[in-house]
Amino acid sequence: MNYSSTKRALAVLITCIFLSLPYGCNGEAPHKPSAGATILPQTKPDNGPQAYPEDVPSNLPVFTMDYPRIQIPFEITLWMLLASFAKIGFHVYHKITIWVPESCLLISIGLIVGAIMHSVLEEPPAVLSSNVFFLYMLPPIVLDSGYFMPTRLFFENVGTVMWFAVVGTLWNSIGIGVSLFAICHIEAFGVQDINLQENLLFAAIISAVDPVAVLSVFEDISVNEQLYIVVFGECLFSDAVTVVLYSMFTFVAEMEVVEPEDVFLGVARFLVVGLGGMGFGVLFGFVAAFTTRFTSKVREIEPLLIFMFSYLAYLVAELFAISSIMAIVCCALTMKYYVEENVSQRSSTTIRHVVKMLGSISETLIFFFLGVVTITTEHEWNWGYILFTLLFTFLWRGLGVLVLTLIINPFRTIPFNMKDQFGLAYGGLRGAISFALAFTLPDSIGRKQLFITATIAVILFTVFLQGISIRPLIELINVRRTNRDVETINVEIHSRLMEHTMAGIEDLCGQWSHFYWKDKFMKFNNRILRRILIRDSRAESSIVALYKKLELQNAMEILDTVSGDISAAPSLVSLQGEKKESTNPKKTFMAEDLKNMHDLLSKNMYKIRQRTVAFTSKHALPNDDQPREILIRRHANIRRSLRHGSFQSTIPRSQKYFSLPTGQNLGSKYPSVRRRYADDHETMSEVAYPTRRSRFNQPKRSSSGAMMPLHTLETLKEVPSTDVLNESQSESFSKDQCKPQTGSSYRDSRFPTHRRHFNPPFDNNNGSADDLRNEDEAEEEQRRRHRGALRLPPSWAAEPRDNAPRNPLLRRPQWNPKK
């Protein structure tokens, strides 16, 4: 499997190369057009006529080729495809990428391709010109990292990250530069002509860490978050610092004399460039967020906006020669939070996918070219200089981490121990940025070749040696790990609880740090920023967000298993327990059971037919009413199952369905259950889809419509079993049960009033302030929404709720056709 698939991938690659090679030769007609035509759909799938294309020049040409016209995009496409094939190839057999990082593999493939190209004396594509790299290749990579930066973690460790990124990179550049300069005085190496500025420039280039490989290893074995985020952030921001340093040093390297005041100017420029980039980024981030506030009607272009604004931030920063990396990263960080609330679920997914895709293809290409170029460029090999460069990169990295942690540790709550420091130091791989920067060195640098060679040597050495060995080493020394991917509501609740507690305690102690500022920022965010930037500006707690996410996930799962055991549906968390229960006894279904299932199905499978309608409009995205409805139903389900106490395993299985609406039971603590349901539906479904208010009317109607039959079903059949299940139920419930005429009329008069007349319902038999408030809120929601869409749901008008005991199945035709 392993070998065959790799070989296959290789074969594909090589064919590709051979196909693309001739095309590269200034557009002359391909030698093997037939093969090209079959594999590459870009050319016409026509095998025959090439043999005689020139014979009939006067007539209307049946077949023509204009390669130069398409050359550039064609070759770009081919290269991308090639890189993608390579990537696919590695992942066919997953174990390779576990032990050998992808970047290593890509470089290796690149080396092979380079060797082939070299042997046929082909020039590599001129992709790595300064402009191409900085304007097209770099932005996607950085946007990718910026957009997927774990925000909370980052801000918890922002000090350390910045410390390592800024000071660490400076430390490395200056340290390596100066010591290399010292080496240059040794005559035996023959590199006396390299002056200090050039050494510093070179050192700046190779201090950009790019631990893609390390990060994926860290993710795999889930090292502690602090280590992860520091490596992640360091990589991102050290790129920014390096690029700044690079541009400064290229400038300095061309100067004849460096005056002392130039140093100060340099420092000032450094700050201006960095902070300016940050400012532009934040500015554009807010603008982007603000723009998405108004895109509810044009969902199609939402993702585009995000990309354009990020890119604009980047370009504008380039325009003013301030740190464009900073700009795009800050832009992504700023807008992400707001944008993801404004745009639809689909757009958000699209954004994420495209960001990832662009980033990864860009990175793949760079590593790939790294391999190619390693072979095809002319090298200037100087043992002494290169070996010492390697030595110093290691040395200064290690020293830097030691010294910097020593300084930062007293300020950290969780100090880095020796193992973490090892991870940090060893994770300092060099990569794409260094490589690209080395290639974009101006020609005026005398030893450009040597620098390129040394940079490539450093990259190859670190990527291969450290990249491959870091996994076993990290596992060996057993770095503190963290369980990062547990998402439960409890975790969310308690982490919030802890944060607030800590903020409170800090207030009590009268000393403010992290939690205090976070608290203040959140307040500012909720009160001002969200109001401006988010359409539905009511703040949504992360707990609610997570809750909804879990709900939705669960709903999807249930949808998948819907045919099998629908009994697993009742609740989110009792799912596991219930599944076991329900899958084991594959008994024959009683008539009662069948009826129940029918009932459940009729509620769970709703308006599937409507689906087709959604795709008719060309420019509109398919609407996602359905998942929303699933969510709402799920919510209703979980509430019901919880109320009747789904823990109680004593309930016979056949009664489960009946006991669903025993929501009433627990609900008897609350005076009016019906209203609760409605209320609950309002708030929950509304928060769930804040972006979709305009179209909201329909599903709500049908979902609460679905609630009704459940209720009636219960009043029909539940009576005998209630006593068994709910010994402790209060009287209000049994009153409801025993005197259906009063109970139901009470409920029914109340409920339709909501819908029909929008009058605040009179509260006759409960006086709790909470309920009143709820009621009013619900009312207001109602009114607000109905003002937007005043068409009344016919179901409510048509439904004579007074004759409550009706079979839900009978009612179905009434509310189904109207959709």
Add this chain to the structure above:
Amino acid sequence: MLMINVFVSSVSTEQIKNLHMRFQQLCGNEKTLRKEHLENIPTLADNPIKTEIIKAFFDKRNQHNNELGSYEEIGFEEFLMVMSHFRPPSIKTSAEEKAAMRKRKVRFLFNMHDTDGDGKITLEEYRKVGIVEGLLSESESIGQEVARAIADAAMLEVASTNVPNMVREVTKITLALFLHFACPQILKDLEMESRMYVRFLDMNTANLRCGK
């Protein structure tokens, strides 16, 4: 007293002095601290779980002597005792000590939930104590109903994370063993000892800390 000693030995006298100053500042000219004092802290006013935090300070259970109920007023010693829950771990802290610290922190959280002090968190408590609602109410629009739904879901989650059979019997109404089952299982992922901490201010480093 043991815990106090541990606490005192783990923080510098400088820090203790600081806390003492703060304590005196809080209670005005009196010797003891009462609830009103804490309620008047302006910065605390916005905290969604303000009442729970204040309650925790006067909770006898947090004084490590297995009593129930709450004090009317507390002295500096008790104040320190509560504060000692939030000691940051140092590099020298051993694994057992860390485990103990974590346990105390979990206990502290648990006590915030468990209002009636019976060692169990009931669904009602989880719902009504106001922690969940408080946390959510920070975003104003969320109704109580949602808060309750979330508390329910969280409870269910606890129920399903633990041994199912056990829970099904136990949690008819109450969910006992929250501490012993739920907390270690669910909360260990949060790395309690590294999250719940206050860096007690040390005068000497006060200026340096601004950089962070």
